[in-house]
Amino acid sequence: MKVIKCKSGNIMIVLKEVEDVSDKVIKANDVDASFEKHVPQFEMMDKNVKVFVNHVMEEDHYIEWLLVDYGNEQIIKHFAPGDVPSMIVEYRSGMKAYSYCNKHSLWVSEDL
Numbered sequence: 001m002k003v004i005k006c007k008s009g010n011i012m013i014v015l016k017e018v019e020d021v022s023d024k025v026i027k028a029n030d031v032d033a034s035f036e037k038h039v040p041q042f043e044m045m046d047k048n049v050k051v052f053v054n055h056v057m058e059e060d061h062y063i064e065w066l067l068v069d070y071g072n073e074q075i076i077k078h079f080a081p082g083d084v085p086s087m088i089v090e091y092r093s094g095m096k097a098y099s100y101c102n103k104h105s106l107w108v109s110e111d112l
């Protein structure tokens with residue numbers, strides 16, 4: 001799975017790559033912004049895990065979505081300003097979680 005940004009500004013999730021999209025890939029954790037406020041955090045809850053970001057959720061600056069990647073399955077949750085950017089999902093070893101800030105781009109926590 002890859003997250004890419006097209007020339008149009010569209011952000012797309014590539015589930016199957018049939019042509020090289022390496023020039024369009026958004027690099028995670030690559031923007032000069034607070035790592036702690038953007039990278040997904042985790043809180044174990046028995047067999048589940050709460051995935052969240054400690055980030056403002058203002059009209060012009062907020063987390064647009066969180067995505068959990070299990071490798072063979074992805075779960076995405078979208079947010080609007082004022083929402084709480086968190087989701088509770090099943091814990092699986094090796095899972096990754098991505099967050100996307102409308103101002104500070106893509107962030108990832110890997111291999112939980």
Ligand SMILES: [Fe+2]
Pocket residue numbers: 033038055061062101102103104
């Ligand atoms: Fe941000």
